[in-house]
Amino acid sequence: MQIINLSYPDHYQLDIEPTSVAVGYFDGVHKGHQEVINKAIKESEKQNIKSAVMTFNPHPLEVIKKEPLKDFLITSLNEKEKILENLNIDYLFVVTFNKELAQLLPENFVQKFFIDLNVRHVVGGFDFSFGHKGAGKIQNMDQYSKGKLSYSVVDKVTYEGDKVSSTRIRDLLNEGNMSLVSKLLGRPFTLKARVVHGEKRGREIGYPTANLGIDPSHKLPKIGVYAVKVSYHDQTYYGMANIGFNPTFVDDLSQPLVEVHIFDFNQSIYDEHIEVEFHQYIRSEEKFSGVDELIYYMKQDERDTKNFFQILN
DSSP states (O other): OEEEEEESSOOOOOOOOOEEEEESOOTTOOHHHHHHHHHHHHHHHHHTOEEEEEEEESOHHHHHHTSOOOSOBSSOHHHHHHHHHHTTOSEEEEEEOOHHHHTOOHHHHHIIIIITTTEEEEEEETTOEESGGGOEEGGGHHHHHTTSSEEEEEOOOEETTEEOOHHHHHHHHHHTOHHHHHHHHTSOEEEEEEEEOOOOHHHHTTOOOEEEEOOTTBOOOOSEEEEEEEEETTEEEEEEEEEEOOTTTOSOOSSOEEEEEETTOOOOOTTOEEEEEEEEEEEOOOOOSSHHHHHHHHHHHHHHHHHHHTOOO
């Protein structure tokens, strides 16, 4: 997959083969988004052209609200890139969303980012909008492109009667409903992050943890303990993660910590990146009377996690 970064009003001279492009922000790249992307892939095969996805960075809300997002993004740009690469896309266009782009008229957007880039077919969700104040609708593509490209509109995708959406997934993450999140995403909710130095309390009580450096804009599941799988250097390990404020020891954290204890693992992985899949909510975070009570509950968490994964002790 070739990644091409674009920005308006920059001028660019690119030699890009004809493409069928799926366009959207695609936060989470969930089942609904996958329908749009798969439609673009099928159209590329039908027309014997390349497949592409066009996304935006940062999230449009960040530019419109003029402030950084907090606890919001289901997938970072890097996570999104990996998911799309696994879908065997030929091109990924990453368009910088800035105030100039937000002011662009729909027909000018179509000329600059579709026609000038040799796009032959555009696929969007039924509710995708673009251009100044979201005035552009994929359903009006003939009007904007003057017939220079074809297009497809993908209807809403539902699960158990409700629309599959990024908003619904965020709500489910707030509930800790990881099973349903996995169904809507088509894979477990995952955090990919660098391991940073922490207070090392876990090591002292027999439960060393990898502390993740999470961008504040990234959505986190509900505060509590989770059964997780950890990927590191192409190896998968079982473990348990705590998302929370460490109330037994401190009371002044501004944002939650993500700490992961990996079973049967004793490597030093500071400054390395790991991927953590969240499979099951185990319990809420609690303030314990001291270290002994904390250890008691962590042993119970370990048993519950191993029972969930059906790991033999």
